[in-house]
Every structure is written in C-alpha cells, then in structure tokens.
Amino acid sequence: MNEYLKGNYELDAKIEETADAExxxxxxxxxxxxxxxxxxCFVSKxxxxxxxxxxxxxxxxxx
Amino acid sequence: MELGxxxxxxxxxxxFDRVADVGLANAERNRPRITRSVLELAxxxxxxxxxxxxxxAGPSLVRRRSLERLRASGWAGTIVATxxxxxxxxxxxxVPHVVVSVDPHxxxxxxxxxxPRLTAPSTDDYFRRQEMDPAHxxxxxxxxxxxxxxxxxxxxxxxxxxxxxxxxxxxxxxxxAGMDLYWWxxxxxxxxxxxxxxxxxxxxxxxxxxxxGGNVGTAAWVLTHAALGKTRVGLIGVDLGYxxxxxxxxxxxxxxxxxxxxxxxxxxxxHTKNPxxxxxxxxxxxxxxxxxxxxxxxxxxxxxxxxxxxxxxxxGPGIRPAPLEAFLSTVPARxxxxxxxxxxx
Numbered sequence: 001m002n003e004y005l006k007g008n009y010e011l012d013a014k015i016e017e018t019a020d021a022e023x024x025x026x027x028x029x030x031x032x033x034x035x036x037x038x039x040x041c042f043v044s045k046x047x048x049x050x051x052x053x054x055x056x057x058x059x060x061x062x063x
Numbered sequence: 064m065e066l067g068x069x070x071x072x073x074x075x076x077x078x079f080d081r082v083a084d085v086g087l088a089n090a091e092r093n094r095p096r097i098t099r100s101v102l103e104l105a106x107x108x109x110x111x112x113x114x115x116x117x118x119x120a121g122p123s124l125v126r127r128r129s130l131e132r133l134r135a136s137g138w139a140g141t142i143v144a145t146x147x148x149x150x151x152x153x154x155x156x157x158v159p160h161v162v163v164s165v166d167p168h169x170x171x172x173x174x175x176x177x178x179p180r181l182t183a184p185s186t187d188d189y190f191r192r193q194e195m196d197p198a199h200x201x202x203x204x205x206x207x208x209x210x211x212x213x214x215x216x217x218x219x220x221x222x223x224x225x226x227x228x229x230x231x232x233x234x235x236x237x238x239x240a241g242m243d244l245y246w247w248x249x250x251x252x253x254x255x256x257x258x259x260x261x262x263x264x265x266x267x268x269x270x271x272x273x274x275x276g277g278n279v280g281t282a283a284w285v286l287t288h289a290a291l292g293k294t295r296v297g298l299i300g301v302d303l304g305y306x307x308x309x310x311x312x313x314x315x316x317x318x319x320x321x322x323x324x325x326x327x328x329x330x331x332x333x334h335t336k337n338p339x340x341x342x343x344x345x346x347x348x349x350x351x352x353x354x355x356x357x358x359x360x361x362x363x364x365x366x367x368x369x370x371x372x373x374x375x376x377x378x379g380p381g382i383r384p385a386p387l388e389a390f391l392s393t394v395p396a397r398x399x400x401x402x403x404x405x406x407x408x
Contacts, residue, residue, distance in 0.1 A: 030080060035319040036070065036349055037078030039166035040226065040249045040275030040282055042356045043261075044075065048364065049289040050254050050261070051102070051271040 066330040070348035071355065078277060083251055083260065085167040086228030090248070090264060093227055093234055100270050101224050101247040105291050109160045110141030114394050115293035116371075118159065119280035120147035121302030122309070123374040125197060129299040130155035132387055137396035143224075143287045145279045146175040146233075148300055150198065150206070153213040158220050161291075162242075163283040164233055165226035165249060165275060173232040174199070176240065177211030218242045224286055227270065247290070248272040249282075276360055277353045278303075284357075288366035296366050297390040302375030303354045304335070304344040316347050335376055339384045344376050358382070 109115075116133065124130060133142075134156045144152050144159035146166075152159050166172045171189055174181070184203050198206040218240030225234060225244045237244060250272040254261040261272045271290065275282040280301045287293050305314055311329065320328040334345045346354065354376050361368055361381030370377050371387040378384060 030077070032319075032323045033070070033073050033077035034080035036316050036323070036347075037074050037081035038275075038277030038349055038353065039078075039082060039168075039279060040228070040277060041078050041082065041251050042075055042277045043250050043253055043274050044359070046250065046253055046255075046274060048274045048285050048360060049271050050250060050265075050274075052265055052269070 065333060066324075066327070067333040067346070067348045067351055070331060071333075071352040074277070074349060074352040079251065082167055082228065082249075085169075086226075086249060086251070087260065087264070089167050089230060090227035090268070092231050093225075093229065093246075094268065096234055096238070096244070097227070097246045097268060097270070099243070099245045101245045101273075101286065101290050102271060104161065104222060104224060104245045107222065109291065110394075111139040111397075112394050113293055114295040114297070114390075115141035115143055115287045115291065116297045116299060116390075117280070117283045117287055117301060118142065118144040118148045118152060118157075118299055119283070119301035119372075120145055120151065121280075121300045121304075121372065121375060122306040123302050123372040124148065124151055124300035126306060127299075127373045127387070129371070129373075129387055130157050133157055133299070133391070136388065136391045138391045138394060139397040140391075140394040141287070141291065141293060143283050143291070145283050145300075146172060147279065149175055149214070149221075150177075150210045151300075153210070153217060154198070158217050161222050161224050161286075163224045163226075163279055163286060164229050164237075165279050165282050167228040167230055169230050169232060172230055173236050174207060174210075176233065176236045177209075177214045178207055178236070179211050179239075181207050214240045224283075224290075226273075226275075226282070227264070227268065246270050247286070250274045274360070276356045277349070281353060281357050281360070284368070285360070285364075288364055294366050295369065295390075295393065297369045297371045297385070297387070298377070299371050299387060301370070301377060302344070302372055303350050303357065304346045304376035305350070306344060306374065307342050309345075314347055316349055320347065337374060337376065338378055340374055342374065344374065346376055350376070 142159040143161045146164040223237045223242045223244045226249050228249050248264045248270045251260040320331050332345045333351045336343050358379045369383050369385040369390045371390045
C-alpha cells in the first residue's frame, strides 16, 4: 500500500505503522462473538468422553 | 455465505472465550463438594432397559405436549432432563431420574431449580424475555415460588449430573433440596495438546471429561449414552431452533446480536424447513452451530438417536425422526404401583 501513497513532501513526525488498530478490531470482534457462544465447549474430532489416557470411559477412538 | 452461518463458524473459539475462565474458577470452588463421578450414576437405580429419553427446554415441549404424553404413557425407561426443562417436567408430573447442569452463569441457572432468594423481579430480563419456559415469562415470581416448592418436594428423588463448571449457587441449591450430585468435567480443548486445560483439570480431580457440543441439551445426550451407557436415546424439546412466528426479540441472544450487528441483526437468523413437519423454523448463529455440532457427533455416537421433538431443526444423518409414542412403545409401561410411588399429579 505504501508505494501507492507516496507524497511529494516530507513529514517532520515519524509515523510508525503498528498492528494496534487491527488487533483492537480483532479483540472487539472476539469479545462480541464470545457473548454469542454456548454454555459448554465443543472439541472437534475428539472423543465424546475422555477419562485419562489409561481409563477410557467409552472406548471410543478420536473422531 | 449468510451472515448467521458465517458467525456460527466462529463460535467454537468464542465459546471457549465465554466459559473457560469462569468454568475453571467454578471447578476450583466446587472441588471440596465433589465426592462422586458421573460414571457412578450408571450403577444407581435408573429407568428400565437400555432406552432413555433426553428432555430439552425447546418450544416443542409445549407445542407438542410432549411431557403430558410421556406422563400418560407410564413409560418405564430412564429420563434425563436438562436443567432448563426441570420445571416443565415437574409441573407435568414427570420426575426425571437425572438432571444435567453445566452453564457457569453465577445468577441465572439457579432459577431452573427454583431460587429461594428471589423475592422481586430481577433486573435481568432473561427469564421474562426468552422463550424457553413460558411459565417464567408470564409470572416470574409466582413461577419461581412454585418451582422452589416442587424441587423441595421431589429433589431427593432426582440425581444431578453436575459439570464442575456449574455455578456454586446451583450446587448449593441442589444440595439444599436433597439432590445427590454426580460430577464430570466439560472438555475445554484437545487433551492431546501440550498444556491442555482438559488434561490439567482431569489431573486435578480425575473426573471424566465430556465433549459438550455447545449446549446443555447436547451435553445431556452425550452423557446419556457415553456415561450412562444407554443405547437407544430419544429426544424431546431438543429443537436447536425457534418455532415459526417467534419474535426475534424473544430469542436467547437477541440483545447481543443487536449490540453486535445493529439494524442488520435479522440477517443473523437462518431459516430452515423441517422435512417432517414442513414448518420453517429458524436458528440464531448459536443454535445453528449447535445443530452442526450435534450432527457431527451423532455420526460417531455409540447409540441410536431418535428425534421425537416433532419439530425443530435437528435432522440429518444419524438422527432418526420418530413420533414420541413410537419411541415410547419400545419399553414396557410401568405398573400403577411404581407410577404412584415415583410420579406425582
């Protein structure tokens, strides 16, 4: 983008590009989305019940 | 892709953000009260046979009079209710064998068990606004008072499958009503990954971790076959959607959707025709995600799943639609003596 936005003047102040704006937008979206989430997690492609590595409650494989 | 479906795709991570911190804090606070694993529930007296009925709090419960029909049938199988459906069950004269509770919300969920401390309408309009239990919408205080009495009267006959994430207020209320608690952990993340929260939790309390599928109805279905070992599981009131004609303002996530999307909030609702009834039901992004997840889990589950809701949005591979009476007829009815002993009304 910078190569298209060249001016014919110099600024005294040095403007540093940061990721803050994007980060804060992401953060806002994530917070907003979290209010729409469920009451319990879902973990994709894992067993429906897991009781430690040795004692396997349902004997299922990971999905 | 529709806005609602797009939002739904982000809800797996969003749900973790919503519940992980408070769920883990509750697990720590509940720790001194944990004496039994949910796996011990399968060894306790439940209903007859290998069939169980999971009762959710969806609108079909009232529309189809599912509980009244269940009560009239004298069905002898195991009944597993979600916390949100407990009041409807007891009012209909159905005392479930097990109630499942998972939501870590500090104030709301205790109301499903009757909150003895509630003396004036709450500033939180959740129960007046939402569609899950119409009794609370009509008369918040009166419905709560009646539920306190019912849970106090029948609590000793009901076992609670409590997630360690459950709010301590719920745990205290259940204990006060004489309910026996059996515990499990919600699965928060992949237990095979380094630093897994699920694994850390298991190492702390050695309780089984259940993959909850986003909501208490799906968690109750998982528990019924994966922990109780039931091989034929029927569903009533598990609609994962809103009935035709429900105002958007009466849906569960309405304030959040308006805050997030403003005037575009109607675009977040996904409308789908039920192939059995021909009705067009609709889902918000959360319910749409719950449905997608349920179908993914059903494809791998070690049970036959019969959808007896006669409505809603839960249909697809792994789900067998069935009229309620057809499912109930597979288990012999209870004798009159047992009925008098265990049910009321």
